Every structure is written in C-alpha cells, then in structure tokens.
Amino acid sequence: MGNSVGVNPEQVHAAADWLDKSAQDFRDELGSLMKEVRTFVGGEWQGAASGSHGNAWDEWEEGARQIIAGLEHDAAALHQAAGLIHNTDQGSAGSIGTTFPGNG
Secondary structure, three states: OOOOOOOOHHHHHHHHHHHHHHHHHHHHHHHHHHHHHHHHEOOOEOOHHHHHHHHHHHHHHHHHHHHHHHHHHHHHHHHHHHHHHHHHHHHHHHHHHHHOOOOO
C-alpha cells in the first residue's frame, strides 16, 4: 500500500480558530496604534513633513489590513477543509459499513 496521511478535523478547526483570534487581536492592536498615529500625525504634528508621514502610515495601515484579511481568508479555508475532511471521512465510514455489514 502507499503512504497515508491522517488529518484530524478538530485540530484543523483549532488552527483556524487560532488564526481567527490572531486576526482579531491584530485588528484590535492596529486600531489602537492607528488611533495614536492619527492623534499625532496631522493632529499635534502639523506641516509638510507631517503630511508626508501621514501617507506612509496610510500605506502601512493598508498593508496591515491586507495581512489581517489574509489570516481571515486562511482561517475560513481551513474551516471549510476541516468540514470537507469530516464529511468525506463520514461518507467513507458509511460505505465501509454497507460493504461489510456488521463492521460499520
């Protein structure tokens, strides 16, 4: 027989939950940081230099939001994969039970 791979759907869901929580934590931290940045850049700090830094922070924030979206996307994909693995496993178990009565 060939090599086999075992995947535990509960562990995949747990990994996805961790990614979701990490994304939420990152979002919360980003919100706090950007609030501080906005208070300083364009608030307490005025002028041309402030404006040039404001644009850089806007770009940085957009990049951070893309990372958060990526984490959320990956978490959703893992949840979907875990569900498919579970359903496939249940279907296979049902097939074995009907093929070999008394074993399923």
